[in-house]
Amino acid sequence: MTDREHLERAYRRLLAWYPRAFRRENGPEILAVLMADVLDGQRRPGLAQSADLIRSGLWMRLRPSVPASARTVRAAVRLMYAGAAISTVNLILVLAVTADAKVYHTVLGHRLTAAQARELNLTTLGITVLIVAALIPVALWLWMAWKTGQGRNWARGLFLGLLVLSAQHPVFGAVATEHPVFGVLGTAGIREGLVPVVFGPIIPVLTWLVGIAAVLLLELRASGAFFKSPGDGGPALHQAQMVELARIRSSSARWTRQV
Amino acid sequence: MILTALANGSQHGYGIITDVREVSGGRVRLRAGTLYMALDRLRADELIVVDREEVVDGRLRRYYRLTPAGAKRLADEAARLQAHAAAALRRLNLAGGMAT
Numbered sequence: 441m442t443d444r445e446h447l448e449r450a451y452r453r454l455l456a457w458y459p460r461a462f463r464r465e466n467g468p469e470i471l472a473v474l475m476a477d478v479l480d481g482q483r484r485p486g487l488a489q490s491a492d493l494i495r496s497g498l499w500m501r502l503r504p505s506v507p508a509s510a511r512t513v514r515a516a517v518r519l520m521y522a523g524a525a526i527s528t529v530n531l532i533l534v535l536a537v538t539a540d541a542k543v544y545h546t547v548l549g550h551r552l553t554a555a556q557a558r559e560l561n562l563t564t565l566g567i568t569v570l571i572v573a574a575l576i577p578v579a580l581w582l583w584m585a586w587k588t589g590q591g592r593n594w595a596r597g598l599f600l601g602l603l604v605l606s607a608q609h610p611v612f613g614a615v616a617t618e619h620p621v622f623g624v625l626g627t628a629g630i631r632e633g634l635v636p637v638v639f640g641p642i643i644p645v646l647t648w649l650v651g652i653a654a655v656l657l658l659e660l661r662a663s664g665a666f667f668k669s670p671g672d673g674g675p676a677l678h679q680a681q682m683v684e685l686a687r688i689r690s691s692s693a694r695w696t697r698q699v
Numbered sequence: 700m701i702l703t704a705l706a707n708g709s710q711h712g713y714g715i716i717t718d719v720r721e722v723s724g725g726r727v728r729l730r731a732g733t734l735y736m737a738l739d740r741l742r743a744d745e746l747i748v749v750d751r752e753e754v755v756d757g758r759l760r761r762y763y764r765l766t767p768a769g770a771k772r773l774a775d776e777a778a779r780l781q782a783h784a785a786a787a788l789r790r791l792n793l794a795g796g797m798a799t
Contacts, residue, residue, distance in 0.1 A: 466735055466739075468759040469735075469759050470731050470732075470735050471758070472713070472758035472759055472760065473712040473713045473734070473735075474731050477713070477716070477731075488730065489730055489731070489732075492731070492732035492733055493730075493731065493732040494732075495732065496732030496733060497732070500736065
């Protein structure tokens, strides 16, 4: 195998990071550009070039396919990604505080009785539940952003439902602050700089504001056109938007077949 | 930068990369992944379209060109940058005048 063939094969492997539909349409062209920029004797893709292809491929898989004309939906999807980011911060705080509490009790020789550990929820099961409970909102936000970006009408309804539900149950990020570990850390003054009590209300309030703003944007009349199926598109639906919708629907159908 | 590369007429992917490098005096080096991510977004926003396709040495070459909306966006952006640059130069001249 020549150097060029070896390199081309390596580039083809990197292109697998892109969604199949995008690869089918643009793969040969991207490969041509990559092969036009090859140095003499080069057998492997450069590190920066590989990182760029992986990053772009992942972005193409995750990005919302909302056309520029549907501005309100685009903004709502961005807010949902912001919600995921806030929940991720919450997750990091949960991990930091859990580790911190364990270390505090171990290093300073606080031998916890089984009953105390249970009360603080520092048992393995308690910690696992805590982490999973903090992971769920991150996953939900990302899933909602993805499906809303694909124009799924049910995602709009489900998102509203989840937000209402989270008023009853802390699904959308309030988990950590209501947990005993945080209360203990707040009052006992362990590493107050890391997770002060002030973090308590900020995360749930921010999450709520982001959620409500996204719901309002999705309920606007301007957003409605994006969620209509091409069959019942009224005169308000711009022709270019119809074409874009067809493209999104066909690419999502291909993606579904792929999985 | 990509819109600027297409302002003279249609270009293919590698042509855009070399043109951007030239226009930026070698400072901006677009990589293929970044370029095609941007081209996909510009196409979705209807700022560029595919002009034609050619096969050269057995490889696909797709040429892109600006749409009227793309040309307007580029003109608006250029005018905005020009206004900023003019304001900066005016103030520098003023400061220079006061210093001397």
